[in-house]
Amino acid sequence: MSVDVRGGLKLEGLVKRFGDVTAVAGIDLELPPGKLISFLGPSGCGKTTLLRMIAGLERPTEGRIFLDDEDITDRPAYTRDIGMVFQSLALFPHLHVAGNVGYGLRIRGAAKERISSRVDELLKLVSLEGMGDRRIQQLSGGQRQRVATARALALEPRLFLLDEPLSALDANLREQLQVELRLLQQQLGITTIIVTHDQREAMTMSDLVVVMNAGRIEQVGPPLEVYRQPGSPFVAGFIGRTNLLRGEAAGDGSVVVAGRPFDIAGEADHSGEVMLSIRPEAAQLVVETASERNVLPGTVVFVRDLGELFECFVDCGMEEPIIVAGSPRDWVPVQQGAQVAVRFPAEACVVVVP
Amino acid sequence: MSERERPSARTYGVLAIPVAMLLIFFVIPFGIMVATSFYHRVPGAFYTPAFEFDNWQRLFQPVFLERALFSIGICLLAGFVCIVIAFPFTYFLTRMRRRPQVALLIVVLSALSLSEVIVAFSWYLLLGRASGISNILVWLGVMKEAVAYQPSFAAVLLGLCYIAFPYCVLTLYPQLTRLDPEITEAAQTLGASPWRTFWSVVVPIARPIIVAGFLLVFVFTLGSYIIAFFLGSPKHWTLSVFIADQASTNANVPFAAAMAIFLTVLSLIVVAVVGLIESRTRRLT
Numbered sequence: 001m002s003v004d005v006r007g008g009l010k011l012e013g014l015v016k017r018f019g020d021v022t023a024v025a026g027i028d029l030e031l032p033p034g035k036l037i038s039f040l041g042p043s044g045c046g047k048t049t050l051l052r053m054i055a056g057l058e059r060p061t062e063g064r065i066f067l068d069d070e071d072i073t074d075r076p077a078y079t080r081d082i083g084m085v086f087q088s089l090a091l092f093p094h095l096h097v098a099g100n101v102g103y104g105l106r107i108r109g110a111a112k113e114r115i116s117s118r119v120d121e122l123l124k125l126v127s128l129e130g131m132g133d134r135r136i137q138q139l140s141g142g143q144r145q146r147v148a149t150a151r152a153l154a155l156e157p158r159l160f161l162l163d164e165p166l167s168a169l170d171a172n173l174r175e176q177l178q179v180e181l182r183l184l185q186q187q188l189g190i191t192t193i194i195v196t197h198d199q200r201e202a203m204t205m206s207d208l209v210v211v212m213n214a215g216r217i218e219q220v221g222p223p224l225e226v227y228r229q230p231g232s233p234f235v236a237g238f239i240g241r242t243n244l245l246r247g248e249a250a251g252d253g254s255v256v257v258a259g260r261p262f263d264i265a266g267e268a269d270h271s272g273e274v275m276l277s278i279r280p281e282a283a284q285l286v287v288e289t290a291s292e293r294n295v296l297p298g299t300v301v302f303v304r305d306l307g308e309l310f311e312c313f314v315d316c317g318m319e320e321p322i323i324v325a326g327s328p329r330d331w332v333p334v335q336q337g338a339q340v341a342v343r344f345p346a347e348a349c350v351v352v353v354p
Numbered sequence: 355m356s357e358r359e360r361p362s363a364r365t366y367g368v369l370a371i372p373v374a375m376l377l378i379f380f381v382i383p384f385g386i387m388v389a390t391s392f393y394h395r396v397p398g399a400f401y402t403p404a405f406e407f408d409n410w411q412r413l414f415q416p417v418f419l420e421r422a423l424f425s426i427g428i429c430l431l432a433g434f435v436c437i438v439i440a441f442p443f444t445y446f447l448t449r450m451r452r453r454p455q456v457a458l459l460i461v462v463l464s465a466l467s468l469s470e471v472i473v474a475f476s477w478y479l480l481l482g483r484a485s486g487i488s489n490i491l492v493w494l495g496v497m498k499e500a501v502a503y504q505p506s507f508a509a510v511l512l513g514l515c516y517i518a519f520p521y522c523v524l525t526l527y528p529q530l531t532r533l534d535p536e537i538t539e540a541a542q543t544l545g546a547s548p549w550r551t552f553w554s555v556v557v558p559i560a561r562p563i564i565v566a567g568f569l570l571v572f573v574f575t576l577g578s579y580i581i582a583f584f585l586g587s588p589k590h591w592t593l594s595v596f597i598a599d600q601a602s603t604n605a606n607v608p609f610a611a612a613m614a615i616f617l618t619v620l621s622l623i624v625v626a627v628v629g630l631i632e633s634r635t636r637r638l639t
Contacts, residue, residue: 057539077542084543090536094558104544107554155545 006068007158007191008033009054014063016049023049025215027063031208036185036192038202041212042238047195048087048163050212054193055161056080067158083152084161089144089168091136097123097147098132104155122150125184142173149181153188160185160192166201178204199239203227211235233352236277243283243322244352245276245296245344255351258317262294263346275352280325282348285312285332286341294346298322300338314342391612401608409612418596418613422620425576425592428507430624432514433571437564439515440522445556447523448530459527465520474584477513478504481585505587513581518571525567530560565632569625576621593617 009031016024024046031037039047052058054065056077064073072080092100101122102115110118123129126146131139139147145165152160165181166174182205185192196202202209203223211218211226211234219231230236233244247257249270255262262276286295298316305311310328313321322342334340394404412418447455468476480486481503491497503509533556541551557564575581579594593613601610 055539055543057542076547077539078545078547080543082543084540086536086540088534088536090534090540092537092540092555092559094555094561103541103546103554107541107545107550151540151544 006033008068009159009191009193010066010069011050011054012064012066014050014053014065015061016046016053016058017061022215024053024060027217029210029217029220031191031193033068033191034189035207036182036194036205037208037210038206039193039195039210039212040199040202040238041197041218043197045212046215047197047212051161051163051193051195054159055082055084080159081155081157082159082161083155083157085145085148085152085163085165087164087167089148089165091144091147091151093136095136096132097128097134097136097139100136100147101132101150101154103151108155118154122154125153126150141169142177145169145177149184153190158191160190162192162194164195164197167198174201175204181205203239209239211238213238229350230277230352233275233277236275236350236352240279241323242277242279243318243344244320245278245318247274247276248272249274255349258296260292260294260296262344262349264349264351265347266351270351270353276344277350277352278344278348280311280323282345283322283324284343284345285314285324285326285334286343287332287334288341294344294349295341296322296344297339297341300334300336300340303334303336314340316342387611388615390608391615393608393611395606395608400605409609412609413612413616418593421591421593421596422617425594425617426620426624428511428582428590428592429514429572429575432511432518432575433568435511435515436518436522436571437568440519440526440567441557441560441564442552444523444526444530445552445560448527448533449535459523462520462523465516470517470578470580473517474513474580477509477516477581478584481509481512504585505590507586507590509585510582510590513585514575514578515571517578517581518574521574522567522571525570526560526563529563533559561636562632565628569628572624572628573621576617 009029011027011029011031014024014027015022027050039050041047049058053060056072056075060073064071066072067080092103095103098116098119102119105115105118119132120129123132126149128143128146128150131143136144136147148165162181166177169177178201181194185205194201194205206223208220209223209226210220213234219226219235221229226235227239230239230242236242236244245257245262247255247262249272250256250261251271253264255264255270255274255276257276264276296316296318298314300312301315301321302313303311305328307328310326310331312324312334314324316322324342389403390401391409392405392407393401394406394408395401447458450458465473483500483502486500486503488497488500488503492500537559538551538555541555542548546554576592577594579592579598582590582592583595583598594617597610597613597617600606600613
């Protein structure tokens with residue numbers, strides 16, 4: 001690691017137990033500096049606890065944390081050089097916007113002029129120019145979020161941590177702020193970790209997604225790779241929707257699902273019971289087909305037209321109905337109750353080992 | 355803020371009961387007391403209805419004015435001491451785990467079940483020479499011979515703080531429980547040590563409730579007379595002791611009434627001034 005790139009983080013065997021409950025069950029992770037990384041997982045998967053350990057707000061039961069090769073495990077939060085945006089935002093209600101943003105500088109004993117020029121600079125950065133003398137109670141949700149961001153960045157921290165920072169906002173504003181935060185992060189080149197349970201948020205913002213479940217890491221990779229090549233049924237189901245087909249590896253590279261042969265893309269050295277993951281938009285609805293390969297017959301149980309997307313739920317005798325999604329433009333009209341077949345193109349069938 | 359609904363007749367109906375209670379048990383007795391303060395005292399007997407200013411004139415003697423100032427002084431001091439102890443205590447109490455928190459809270463609040471007489475008498479014994487704590491110090495070899503810590507100013511102050519402390523904690527507790535722990539954590543990620551966090555975030559946010567707790571102790575202790583009577587010599591007596599003395603021992607109810615009203619007005623002035631200072635200085639931060 002070169003000296004001038006700051007904010008490289010390494011986690012070694014991190015474990016956190018609260019009494020009998022294990023929140024984080026052994027995490028080893030190396031995060032590159034200057035990137036935006038998201039910790040993605042369902043609630044209770046330990047992602048927030050992991051973030052709080054990095055921030056120094058929770059003491060790990062086991063393991064070490066290294067920031068730029070320096071062991072910071074035993075350093076208290078206030079000496080860690082970290083900026084954090086909390087889920088509740090945790091703005092100081094007794095201070096104005098400028099007082100909030102400049103709080104860290106004031107604690108460091110910076111000169112008044114220095115504080116006010118830095119606060120102006122930060123407010124400009126988050127498009128809140130001239131709002132320094134507003135009260136926190138006068139701000140909208142989006143503005144508060146921006147104040148929290150500016151406050152966390154005021155001391156030019158080596159790490160920027162965000163704990164579900166947008167969860168309290170409505171959907172439109174959330175998407176807008178996701179883009180804003182991402183652009184800001186790219187502009188500053190600051191190592192950023194964002195905790196979220198929203199896979200769209202993770203995919204919008206991240207360079208790297210860390211999918212977590214039950215206190216462990218399920219998969220680490222760029223968003224699209226995680227989406228396309230889920231490493232486990234959990235990841236396949238959590239990152240977007242998917243159809244999971246239970247089958248048996250045939251040994252010749254194909255998989256047998258409900259007695260029908262399925263060709264699959266990629267390596268074919270699987271054996272025994274496997275799961276196939278096929279995204280709804282990759283599955284195709286066919287009315288008639290001569291081939292038996294990669295096809296399952298079924299009955300349409302539900303159809304819905306969402307305007308931008310057409311969805312068809314087909315009962316193919318699996319545990320769950322198969323979801324087929326497509327653009328309404330090239331859609332064959334089908335009725336509820338119709339006998340159809342669903343084709344799963346070989347290149348879309350991803351093997352995930354249960 | 356959402357638009358408020360117009361209160362219905364039912365709402366007023368519900369309000370009628372507490373308003374009636376307030377009227378019957380507070381406003382009317384207070385009115386009677388005001389009237390009584392102008393009545394004529396019959397020495398050796400009771401009093402007869404009249405309208406004279408004798409009681410009020412007597413009140414403005416240096417001795418009573420001096421007692422009034424002393425009362426306000428010692429009660430303000432009690433409020434200050436109580437807040438200085440109760441605020442950090444309650445803050446750390448709310449940050450504790452549930453179980454020890456409840457246990458400690460019960461211990462503190464159980465002091466409320468003791469009557470003022472019992473508290474005063476217990477401290478009277480504990481601070482006395484015959485069976486007080488100095489005997490333990492003698493036994494431990496720290497002191498040569500037992501001494502009496504009462505009557506004294508410190509003993510009165512101690513007693514007042516003791517009876518007011520649980521009320522002070524009770525006032526602070528709900529607000530401090532609601533203080534978002536993420537706020538103090540945010541201060542720490544911004545470089546503030548726990549000590550700095552306490553002073554730069556917790557105290558300023560809790561300021562209104564600190565002032566409220568302080569005023570509560572002030573008003574509450576101002577009404578206490580048993581503590582000062584038991585633990586102080588006459589020079590440590592508060593105006594409340596004189597009121598009780600006039601009303602029960604001397605049977606001079608009109609004069610007691612005048613003093614009581616005087617004390618009430620004084621305490622209202624102090625409350626108003628403190629409240630004003632609080633809102634003034636808050637606007638500056």
